[in-house]
Amino acid sequence: MHKPPPVLDVDALLDDPRTRIIVCCGSGGVGKTTVAAALGLRAAERGRDVVVLTVDPARRLAQSMGIGELDNSPRRIEGVQGDGELYAMMLDMKRTFDEIVEAHSDPDRARQILANPFYQSLSSSLSGTQEYMAMEKLGQLHRSGDWDLIVVDTPPSRNALDFLDAPERMGRFLDGRLMKLLAAPAKTGGRLGVKVLTAGFGVFTGALNKVLGVQLLRDAQTFVAAFETMFGGFRERAEKTFQLLQTPGTAFVVVATPEPDALREASYFVERLAEERMPLAGLVVNRVHRASAAAVAPSLSSARSQAAAETLTERGEHPLTASLLRLHADRMQLAAREERLRAGFTSAHPSVPVTAVPAQAEDVHDLDGLHLVGDDLAENAAVPAA
Structure with missing residues (x-):
């Protein structure tokens, strides 16, 4: 026990x-x-x-x-x-x-x-x-x-x-290679910065730059420059x-x-x-x-309830009582299963x-x-x- x-x-x-x-x-x-x-x-x-x-x-x-x-x-x-x-x-x-x-x-x-x-x-x-x-x-x-x-x-x-995990994940994101790459143009400045940004994304994503276009890269660079502090x-x-x-x-x-x-x-x-x-x-x-009914009638176990219901069904007697006995048996089985878990x-x-x-x-x-x-x-x- x-x-x-x-x-x-x-x-x-x-x-x-x-x-x-x-x-x-x-x-x-x-x-x-x-x-x-x-x-x-x-x-x-x-x-x-x-x-x-x-x-x-x-x-x-x-x-x-x-x-x-x-x-x-x-x-x-x-x-x-x-x-x-x-x-x-x-x-x-x-x-x-x-x-x-x-x-x-x-x-x-x-x-x-x-x-x-x-x-x-x-x-x-x-x-x-x-x-x-x-x-x-x-x-x-x-x-x-x-x-x-x-x-x-x-x-x-x-x-x-x-x-x-939020602090570690945010730290990894902020310190990650991508964010440093995005910050590079702000630190190098001018056309060189744009070239560094574009080249860097090429290393990371290849064709992604062609799909997203220069405007998104500029938006990202502008965001990082303002957000970095x-x-x-x-x-x-x-x-x-x-x-x-x-x-x-x-x-x-x-x-x-x-x-x-x-x-x-x-x-x-x-x-x-x-x-x-x-x-x-x-x-x-x-x-x-x-399994509250067990406290009222402790002898009315799930097995006894199921057996009594089957007996009544075989005799064709008291169908409502038989249904209630089956319902009680199911409830007892569910409570026992939950208790085991x-x-x-x-x-x-x-x-x-x-x-x-x-x-x-x-x-x-x-x-x-x-x-x-x-x-x-x-x-x-x-x-x-x-």
Whole structure:
């Protein structure tokens, strides 16, 4: 028999004034956004001023809070009970990049950068930009000092942890051969610069220069010349935010459902966080099915239910009762399967605190639904084994 895992004490985590950042991560479709919103709401109603930042481009956070939409600025959520306040926002990658340019360069240079076609493409499509901007926005929110607690809802899938790589990836990009090549004309000047630029691209991409044309190269060169002075600031801020994530004031909460793929992803997150020395609070197993009928009639096992249903069917008696017995048998089998999967995770990660949230009767789309999820999160009662 597996030893039960330590229990994740959600209220203790939310009430601890040293907890300043909670990062929710997990694979897609596990209810991570709902868990993040429920944590934020519960913390606010327990007296903390909270902002929930979602990096997921889907609009589930706004929907779960019963509002139309969110943008790149914190929006106050009405209807919160208690002494705290709750705000929510959705990361706008492009707008955040623009804000950085405006904040860290003079007005003339900012206008030049923002109007540059190469920048406009880079700021909205460069791989890793979303994760880096998430780091920037988290750093901005923390430096503002406006909130006691920041809850971050990361994108789905393993990319949810890509923001841990953001400082290194941005550094590689800024220090890369391509960026140095683009900066060369500004340093050599005049026609020689254009020749160096064109020759360099020829070495890298061959026919790409013919496809893209000289105008794009000039746009890129102009962008780098204006942007170069900001490179160091990007790297420095990202590194500070990365260090912030490693402090005891940050807590990572991994969210999963009792399914093989989701729990494998959860194991990946737990192991990666350990490698990066990130503080893990624990695992939330969401949408768990309880075998509650077993507590009422412990002798009515799945096998006995199925056998009784078959007997009634053979006799042609009580078809409704037979259907209910089959339904109960299926529910018991599902609960037992989920219990085995959770036990497998616990066996592999025995020190990770766990809490479970029962499956809801319907999708969460308002504060009342989030209250129920928050209550379940903090209940800290082990889900009965099948």
